[in-house]
Amino acid sequence: xxxxxxxxxxxxxxxxxxxxxxxxxxxxxxxxxxxxxxxxxxxxxxxxxxxxxxxxxxxxxxxxxxxxxxxxxxxxxxxxxxxxxxxxxxxxxxxxxxxxxxxxxxxxxxxxxxxxxxxxxxxxxxxxxxxxxxxxxxxxxxxxxxxxxxxxxxxxxxxxxxxxxxxxxxxxxxxxxxxxxxxxxxxxxxxxxxxxxxxxxxxxxxxxxxxxxxxxxxxxxxxxxxxxxxxxxxxxxxxxxxxxxxxxxxxxxxxxxxxxxxxxxxxxxxxxxxxxxxxxxxxxxxxxxxxxxxxxxxxxxxxxxxxxxxxx
Amino acid sequence: xxxxxxxxxxxxxxxxxxxxxxxxxxxxxxxxxxxxxxxxxxxxxxxxxxxxxxxxxxxxxxxxxxxxxxxxxxxxxxxxxxxxxxxxxxxxxxxxxxxxxxxxxxxxxxxxxxxxxxxxxxxxxxxxxxxxxxxxxxxxxxxxxxxxxxxxxxxxxxxxxxxxxxxxxxxxxxxxxxxxxxxxxxxxxxxxxxxxxxxxxxx
Numbered sequence: 200x201x202x203x204x205x206x207x208x209x210x211x212x213x214x215x216x217x218x219x220x221x222x223x224x225x226x227x228x229x230x231x232x233x234x235x236x237x238x239x240x241x242x243x244x245x246x247x248x249x250x251x252x253x254x255x256x257x258x259x260x261x262x263x264x265x266x267x268x269x270x271x272x273x274x275x276x277x278x279x280x281x282x283x284x285x286x287x288x289x290x291x292x293x294x295x296x297x298x299x300x301x302x303x304x305x306x307x308x309x310x311x312x313x314x315x316x317x318x319x320x321x322x323x324x325x326x327x328x329x330x331x332x333x334x335x336x337x338x339x340x341x342x343x344x345x346x347x348x349x350x351x352x353x354x355x356x357x358x359x360x361x362x363x364x365x366x367x368x369x370x371x372x373x374x375x376x377x378x379x380x381x382x383x384x385x386x387x388x389x390x391x392x393x394x395x396x397x398x399x400x401x402x403x404x405x406x407x408x409x410x411x412x413x414x415x416x417x418x419x420x421x422x423x424x425x426x427x428x429x430x431x432x433x434x435x436x437x438x439x440x441x442x443x444x445x446x447x448x449x450x451x452x453x454x455x456x457x458x459x460x461x462x463x464x465x466x467x468x469x470x471x472x473x474x475x476x477x478x479x480x481x482x483x484x485x486x487x488x489x490x491x492x493x494x495x496x497x498x499x500x501x502x503x504x505x506x507x508x509x510x511x
Numbered sequence: 512x513x514x515x516x517x518x519x520x521x522x523x524x525x526x527x528x529x530x531x532x533x534x535x536x537x538x539x540x541x542x543x544x545x546x547x548x549x550x551x552x553x554x555x556x557x558x559x560x561x562x563x564x565x566x567x568x569x570x571x572x573x574x575x576x577x578x579x580x581x582x583x584x585x586x587x588x589x590x591x592x593x594x595x596x597x598x599x600x601x602x603x604x605x606x607x608x609x610x611x612x613x614x615x616x617x618x619x620x621x622x623x624x625x626x627x628x629x630x631x632x633x634x635x636x637x638x639x640x641x642x643x644x645x646x647x648x649x650x651x652x653x654x655x656x657x658x659x660x661x662x663x664x665x666x667x668x669x670x671x672x673x674x675x676x677x678x679x680x681x682x683x684x685x686x687x688x689x690x691x692x693x694x695x696x697x698x699x700x701x702x703x704x705x706x707x708x709x710x711x712x713x714x
Contacts, residue, residue, distance in 0.1 A: 250699050363680065370682060488670075
């Protein structure tokens with residue numbers, strides 16, 4: 200059985216200089232001598248338990264003896280599990296932030312879905328998937344830049360500037376008010392819940408009543424993620440996630456789809472949602488734009504609905 | 512700023528008057544005297560492009576200055592047609608307008624019509640003071656829909672900015688309709704053939 204050459208050069212726990220010796224196979228993607236910690240990905244899977252260092256000097260012909268034989272061309276990865284206490288706690292915080300049980304009032308907003316149903320743009324569950332994708336795309340193009348900028352620069356001055364800019368960009372009054380309602384609620388909750396980041400509370404206290412800040416949702420979400428220590432990719436993905444979560448939840452309450460159908464739909468959209476993230480992430484707010492103006496217009500009609508369940 | 516056109520309107524003898532008007536190919540301004548009722552004090556400016564449309568790669572920019580207390584209307588002779596893009600070039604239009612105190616500027620053009628595969632971007636920046644007045648109409652049709660071209664262009668981007676006393680953003684809006692997005696433009700526009708935005712600012 201032929202195994203793709205795998206070159207491992209792991210740092211030793213001992214203070215022996217030079218690290219472990221590289222496997223003598225010099226294939227095109229070989230590791231140069233002296234390059235430690237480089238673990239090219241090839242046909243080997245090694246899981247190293249935490250707090251263990253492993254020095255491997257493995258002559259090629261002995262590979263089969265120590266590890267189970269691998270299929271030709273099999274992909275592999277090397278996991279070094281070294282969870283630190285802060286990383287695990289961060290996961291809990293992350294999940295709590297995107298859990299619908301967090302009392303931010305997201306359930307009161309349908310993101311224009313209710314208006315779209317009454318405007319006959321959506322007649323059945325098939326239209327719902329299209330609608331959710333359009334909402335996600337518009338969220339990506341318009342709001343992700345604000346989440347991104349706030350996450351990478353979670354300070355008072357940046358946040359206030361982003362808030363002012365978004366206030367000028369949310370020209371749809373219904374959407375604007377919804378953003379303010381959700382943002383205010385999120386900031387209040389996050390300041391109380393994540394007490395290990397006192398700057399959230401102090402920023403909130405400084406800005407409340409000053410009239411300078413409207414408390415829009417996207418910048419505050421990004422700010423919270425940034426202060427918690429989440430990376431910008433995660434925070435942008437999380438923002439798309441909670442948008443999708445809220446629209447689909449609204450759809451079940453509007454009887455457009457049942458709870459099971461909603462769950463199935465949510466999973467079906469993941470591939471497109473990730474594509475939307477990849478397309479719109481990591482942009483500056485100067486690039487923020489609307490890509491579904493029709494939806495924006497329809498959401499603006501929400502205020503004229505004679506009978507309505509949702510705020511927006 | 513390098514401009515292909517510049518118009519300045521000021522009060523002369525108590526009436527809004529064009530005191531400066533300059534335009535360079537392919538832009539042209541026509542300022543007829545007898546558009547509105549004679550009792551109304553307003554200057555009407557028609558902007559045209561030679562050839563009746565915007566050709567791939569054209570870049571047209573103009574500046575307007577509306578003096579205190581003046582009234583001006585900027586409009587077009589016909590819809591702004593954007594021809595197909597050659598070699599992925601994008602055509603652009605830019606407008607920068609300054610509106611004075613107690614003045615009004617109304618931008619009421621015909622809609623933009625992008626032909627199949629056209630690429631077009633426009634940017635309009637309005638610098639106002641607290642008692643300026645603005646009427647902005649910005650609209651686009653789906654294309655030559657009688658010929659079957661419905662939302663068949665490659666790129667349409669329209670940016671409108673209203674800035675108060677220099678830099679304070681009052682209104683920022685950018686619409687981007689681009690082929691190759693997750694959902695096609697036609698799908699995002701459903702059965703609608705035209706979309707318009709109207710902004711009213713002031714008293």
